[in-house]
Amino acid sequence: MRVGLEAFLLLSAVLFSIGVYGAVSKRSAVQVIMSLELISIAVMVNMVAFARFVTPDRGTGWAFTLFAMVVSAAEVGVGLALVLAIYRRRHTAELPELDELKG
């Protein structure tokens, strides 16, 4: 059995949807950030697959994957630090309780 680009796209679509579900539904800030990581993994799977199947001779897709990793690593670092800071001030990391934007 041989699989092509479509299989990778389908897999990444499923992962992306699961990540979106987690990001939208989870109450814990940490879990939301983990879901965001899932989304970025889905994106990277997509990029590596495209790089291999569509532009195999240039490595551009790899480079972008690398940068995407950098960005998501930075995002995780800052995001978790923010969660920590919020937790220290408010003694909670539950998103529904952090409703200071309420108008």
Place this chain on the structure above:
Amino acid sequence: MDWILAIPALPTLSFALLLVMSRQVRMRMLWLPVASIFGSLILSIVAFAQVWPGGSEEAIWHAGWEFAELAGKPVDLSVALDPVAAVMLLVVTIVGAAVQVYSLGYMHREEREGWYFAVLSLFTAAMLMLVLSDSLLLTFMMWEMMGLCSYLLIGFWFENEGPRKASQKAFLTTRVGDLGFLIALFAIWGVVGSFSYEEVLHTVGDWPAAVAAVAGFGLLWAAMGKSAQVPLQVWLPDAMAGPTPASALIHAATMVAAGVYVVARMLPVLMVTPWIMQTTLVVGLTTALLGGLLAAVQHDVKKVLAYSTISQLGLMFVALGAANAEVALFHLTTHAFFKSLLFLGAGVIIHAAHTQDMRFMGGLRRHMPITTVTFTIGSLALAAVFPLSGFFSKDEIVATLLHEHHYVSAGVVLLASLVTAFYVARMLFRVFTGPEQTKHLSEGHMSMLAPMSVLAFITLVLGFASPTFANFLGGHGVWPDPFVAAISMTSAGAGLALGWWFYGRRSAVVNTAIWKRRLGYAYDALAQKLYFDAVYDHVFIRPFMLGATLLAVFDMRRLDGFVNLVAATWVRICTISWRVDVTAIDGVVNGVASAAKGTGSWMRGLQNGVIQRYQRLVLGAVIVLVLVVFMVKGV
């Protein structure tokens, strides 16, 4: 030569800069107007050197811009530099610079000092532009600009009733005169189709007699308003409500002289019609004599100077009426210097004595030596005492009149100069001699005395330039004829002696009540300013007010009745509409309101601050957008 435009441009620039500053910043930027006037002064000296030695009326520099087009003909605003303009530039910038330096001391710590300097700069710019102007339209514009500045400066202390009323009176009275200028402009445009001085003066011989008369009289009337000639002299004494240095510049040296200047320029237009020249002469003589007599009964030192200005301007009109523009301009020049000197001196005296009333002054000579010397120089020049500048210029007027065989006029002028010498002596003796009536008299500040000393020096020496001056302007300069000089000196000496006899004798306690009683009606008439104000009040102002009252009554009885009827009808209509309103329209409005309220409370739920609710909204929106794209593109 276009740098000459910088002469009026510098003060304009400083006005523009001061205008946009705040009051506090202006206070610290006072060097700006002073620097700009000194810049103009230096440029004026250079311009004068370029024109030297003069001797012709040809302009050595010309510039013009098309301002508008009227019936296919271009309306030009043009400027030119000729000997007359060069002399006037010097006069205006020297007096202007002296006044500005003096004002630094005089207006010190005045709250709106910056504004004062700004208006002074604007005024200087307007006067310089008027002097350079080679187009009647530009002249008229600057003429009005000066009127505005005069209004602003007379009303400088607008918190007080007096200055406010005086500024309105000055503005409205000169406006009556300006009407003449406008009519003259219309007439001249009608026949010449240009406002250029050159074209107007070259074609004047071909004009229809009626047009020449209208234009000539219009110009004369305008000049009478600006130069405060009888019967339009009433505004100038009241204008003394403004700051004294501003009076020195505007109401003694420059603006009031603008009338004389414009008539001197346009003299050929007036000369076409003989009766206008006679009118000029008569107006000048009347003003010279009446102004002097009125000055002799004033107690306020500034009013004395104001009436004396009126009287001296009358003498210039006499010279114009005798068709001798050079003499008029020479008297204008000498008068500008010694009269501004007198006003500046009066400012120092008022500051020291804390009053303007001469009856409460006295003995200032011992405490204020520099002021005494400079003020006396100015006063004696005013009284036309040899060898001061006033003597030479007044002597030339008398000589001109005798030469033209106007013997009666010459007699009136001599009488006027006798009266002048009398009130000069009265002023000097009352202010500087006699017992002291004020404590703590002290000399003025250096910044005030220095400009006065400069002006006094000019007054001392300028007379000897008399023939040169006339030659420079293109006339024939001569030294005074000893015979004429003797006559005018006699009249001046008689006036001074009379003044000494009344006010200066050591034995005489200054008490003139007995003379006032003996002169009876004559004194009363003078004290009431010859009833001019009263007559204007009865003839113009009261009927105007009465008319206004009648109109107001008509307004209330007739117009208001109609208005009330309309209103009552409207009220009835409104009552009907109110019923419709309550039942039908309010229902709709309330429905809309409650719908809005419902939407609002639903929308409020969106703003609950839970971040994931927002996230869902965003995602939903993205999905909708993508679906829309799919539908449009057909996947």
Place this chain on the structure above:
Amino acid sequence: MPNTVDGIAFAILAISMVGGALGMVSSRNIVHAALWLLEVSVAAAGLYYLLDADFIALVQLLVYAGAVVVLTVFTVMITLRRREDAVRPVDFSWPALLLALALGGILLAAAANFPKKTISMPDAMPSIVRFGELLFTARGYALAFEIASVLLTVALLAAVWWSREVED
């Protein structure tokens, strides 16, 4: 051989990834969720290896398995006051599910409609040397790489700043 992707290997990796992701969002214990994320990351690295991206696979292991998950677990540990707090109530949400399904549907539709039906992989492959040249030369992505390093430094500083102790 490596002109195609082996179906069996792909199936194993794909199933473990989807399963791990589902486990992550459905797990009640937050520590377990973090471990499921670790599993997904490792499977993703395997997938990259399958696609001949050895270097990316390595970086994926280092960054995700080594750094991100560890950081997450670390944060979880700090924000838990008691051990029992790790177990959370089920927070299932219908709107979220609907949204995720709608988005997934759209993505699947888009993927299924991808015009190029590619099964076999082209031969040409950049070597790790060429990739290095691409990444570190001025004609390649050297500038972007430097910017990324600045971004990481800023993120590091921000993380340190925000996670400092505050007294209030």
